[in-house]
Amino acid sequence: MSKKSRKLIRATPPPPEQATPELLPEAAIPVPELQQRFYFLPDTPALAVHEKELHDLMKVWRHGRATRTIWEVLQDGYVALFTVVLIGAMVVNVVLHAQSGAAGCSTQSCASARLLMPTAMVFLSYAFTLSIARLFGPVLASAAEGFWLMDAPISRRRLLRGRMVTPVVIAGALAAVLTALSAALVGMDVASLLVWTVAAGLGSSALMAWAAAEQGLERVTLVRLLLGVFGGLALAVLLGVVSIAAGWLPATGALASQSAWWIGVGVIVAAGVGLAVALRSAGQRLERIRRARLVSGGSLVSGMQGAMFALDFGLIRDILVEREAAERGHVRPTKGRGLGVTALIWRDVERLKRNPKAFIALAVSLVVPYAGDALRMSQLNPLISAIGLFIALVPFLGSLRVLTRTGGLARALPFKTSTIRTAAMAVPAALALLWAVATTPAFIGIAQTGADRSLFNGFATALVTGVAGLFGAVRWVTGKKVDFAVPMMATESGAMPPTLLFNLVRGFDMAILITAPLILQQPVTWSLAIAGVVFVFLRGTFNMAELTAEQEAMKRQEAAAKAAGKEKVKIVRPAR
Numbered sequence: 001m002s003k004k005s006r007k008l009i010r011a012t013p014p015p016p017e018q019a020t021p022e023l024l025p026e027a028a029i030p031v032p033e034l035q036q037r038f039y040f041l042p043d044t045p046a047l048a049v050h051e052k053e054l055h056d057l058m059k060v061w062r063h064g065r066a067t068r069t070i071w072e073v074l075q076d077g078y079v080a081l082f083t084v085v086l087i088g089a090m091v092v093n094v095v096l097h098a099q100s101g102a103a104g105c106s107t108q109s110c111a112s113a114r115l116l117m118p119t120a121m122v123f124l125s126y127a128f129t130l131s132i133a134r135l136f137g138p139v140l141a142s143a144a145e146g147f148w149l150m151d152a153p154i155s156r157r158r159l160l161r162g163r164m165v166t167p168v169v170i171a172g173a174l175a176a177v178l179t180a181l182s183a184a185l186v187g188m189d190v191a192s193l194l195v196w197t198v199a200a201g202l203g204s205s206a207l208m209a210w211a212a213a214e215q216g217l218e219r220v221t222l223v224r225l226l227l228g229v230f231g232g233l234a235l236a237v238l239l240g241v242v243s244i245a246a247g248w249l250p251a252t253g254a255l256a257s258q259s260a261w262w263i264g265v266g267v268i269v270a271a272g273v274g275l276a277v278a279l280r281s282a283g284q285r286l287e288r289i290r291r292a293r294l295v296s297g298g299s300l301v302s303g304m305q306g307a308m309f310a311l312d313f314g315l316i317r318d319i320l321v322e323r324e325a326a327e328r329g330h331v332r333p334t335k336g337r338g339l340g341v342t343a344l345i346w347r348d349v350e351r352l353k354r355n356p357k358a359f360i361a362l363a364v365s366l367v368v369p370y371a372g373d374a375l376r377m378s379q380l381n382p383l384i385s386a387i388g389l390f391i392a393l394v395p396f397l398g399s400l401r402v403l404t405r406t407g408g409l410a411r412a413l414p415f416k417t418s419t420i421r422t423a424a425m426a427v428p429a430a431l432a433l434l435w436a437v438a439t440t441p442a443f444i445g446i447a448q449t450g451a452d453r454s455l456f457n458g459f460a461t462a463l464v465t466g467v468a469g470l471f472g473a474v475r476w477v478t479g480k481k482v483d484f485a486v487p488m489m490a491t492e493s494g495a496m497p498p499t500l501l502f503n504l505v506r507g508f509d510m511a512i513l514i515t516a517p518l519i520l521q522q523p524v525t526w527s528l529a530i531a532g533v534v535f536v537f538l539r540g541t542f543n544m545a546e547l548t549a550e551q552e553a554m555k556r557q558e559a560a561a562k563a564a565g566k567e568k569v570k571i572v573r574p575a576r
Helices: 003-011 051-063 070-103 108-115 117-136 143-148 156-185 190-216 221-246 257-284 291-309 313-328 341-354 358-374 381-405 407-412 417-424 426-438 440-444 455-477 498-502 508-519 524-538 544-566
Strands: 489-491 494-496
Touching (some): 117 190, 117 221, 117 291, 143 291, 156 190, 190 257, 313 455, 341 381, 341 426, 358 381, 358 426, 358 455, 381 407, 381 417, 381 440, 381 455, 381 508, 417 426, 426 455, 440 455, 494 498, 508 524
Antiparallel strands (some): 489 494
C-alpha cells in the first residue's frame, strides 16, 4: 500500500456509531397473557351409512380399475369352457367303462357291496365339508376389509351375508358332483343316483351353514365331534363293503335298494329343514363373529392362493402345519436319547407321540387295498394303494422336510446328506413295513373275483406297494423349490418354468414308476430293482453340492502338498 493511500484512509472520518437501545429490566418487559380456548364438537348424531351403498362403492372402485380387456376375458372363458368339456368327456368315458365292468358283477355280495359305496361317499362329503368349515371359518374377510370395514360402526350382517351363502352353495355343489360320480361308477340306477346326489348336496350345505352359525358363537367343539362321527361312519361303511365282498358278512345284511332309496329321501327332508334353520341362525349371528376370526380365515386363503399360483402343494401343507402349531400354542419339551444318528431317529419317535392324528390317515390307507380287491380292481390295486399310502406317510416325514428345506441346519450336523436322509426315513420305513404286512391278505385275494396270488407273491406285492408309497412321500417332501432362472417353456397359459409343471406329478411319479411292472404283469423283481435305484437317488448319495465341495477340498490339499514339496530345504551350516 502506498503512502498516499494510507493518508487517505487516516483522513476519512469514522462512521457514526449506531445508538444501541437501552435494555429494560426483566420485570418491565410486558408478557402477553396466554389464553387457551377449547372447542368441543356438538353432540350431533353420526351420519347413517348404508352398507349396500358402501358395498356398491367398493365394487365400482374395483371394477373401474380392471386390468384386462373384454377380449381377454372372452378368451379365458373359451379356454375354461373347452377344458370343462374335455374333462367331462374323459369322465363320461371312464364312467361308461366302469359301468360295463360293473355289469359283470352279478353276484349278490358284489351288488350289495357296490350299493354301499355312494353311502360312504355321502359320509365322506359331510366330513370334508366340516373339515373345510373348521379350517377357514367358513365366513371370512381379507386383512384390508377387516381393518377398514369390520371396525367401523356399521352392520356386519349385510356385508357378510353374501360371504356366508357362497361357501354353502359351493359345498353343496361339490358334494353333489362327487357323489353322483361315485354312484355312476358303481352302476347305480338313475333314481337312486338322483336321491343320493341331492342328499349329499343338501346335507353338505346344511352342515356348512350350521358351521357358520357355530362360528358366530365361537364354538368348535361340536364341529370337531361331528367331523369325527361322519369320518368314522364313512370308514365303517368302507369296511362293510370289504366284508360283504369278501364273504365275511352275509349279503342279506346289506341294505336293499328300496330301503336305501327311502333312507335317502329321509336324509333329503332332514337336510332341507336343517339348511333353512341353520341359514336363519347363521344370519342372526353374523354380528357376533370377531374381527380376528374373520381376518384369520382370509389370511389363510391368501397364503394358499399364493401357493397354488406356484403349484407348490408342499407350501400349502406347511401353512396348515404352522396354523395348527399356532392354535396348539406350546408342547412339553422332552429329553432326547441316543447319540449320533440314533438321536435323530428318536426325535421322530417322539413326534409320533405328539401327533397321534397322523395315524388316522394311516389306518384309512389300510382299507384301500382291501376295497380295491373287493371291487375287482386287483390289477390297479398296487398303484391306488401306493398313492393312498403316499398321502398317509407325508405327516410322518416332518424331520426330513425341515432338514431338506433348511440347509444351514443340515450342515450343522456332523453327517453327510445321505446319512441324514436315511435316518429321517427310518421311522416311516418301519410304518410302511407294518402296513405291507397288514395288507398282505388284500394282495393275495380276499374276494372270489379279486386277485389270486400265492403267499410269497402277495407279500412281495404288498412290500413293493409299501416301498412305492414311502418313496413317493419322500420324493414329495424333498422336492426342490421352483427355479425361475431356468429357460421358460411355452404353454397355452403362457411361458412358465418346467419345474413348475413337475410339481404336479411330484411323488406320484415314484408310485407309478415302481408299481408299473406289477400293473404290466411283470415279475416283482423288476419293481424291487427300480425301487433300489430310486432309493440311491432319493437318499442323496450323488449329491452334486457335496461332491463338488469334496473335489474342491481334495484340490486344495493337493495344491498344499505340491507347494510344500517345492519349498527348498535349508541345511544349517555346522559351526566350526
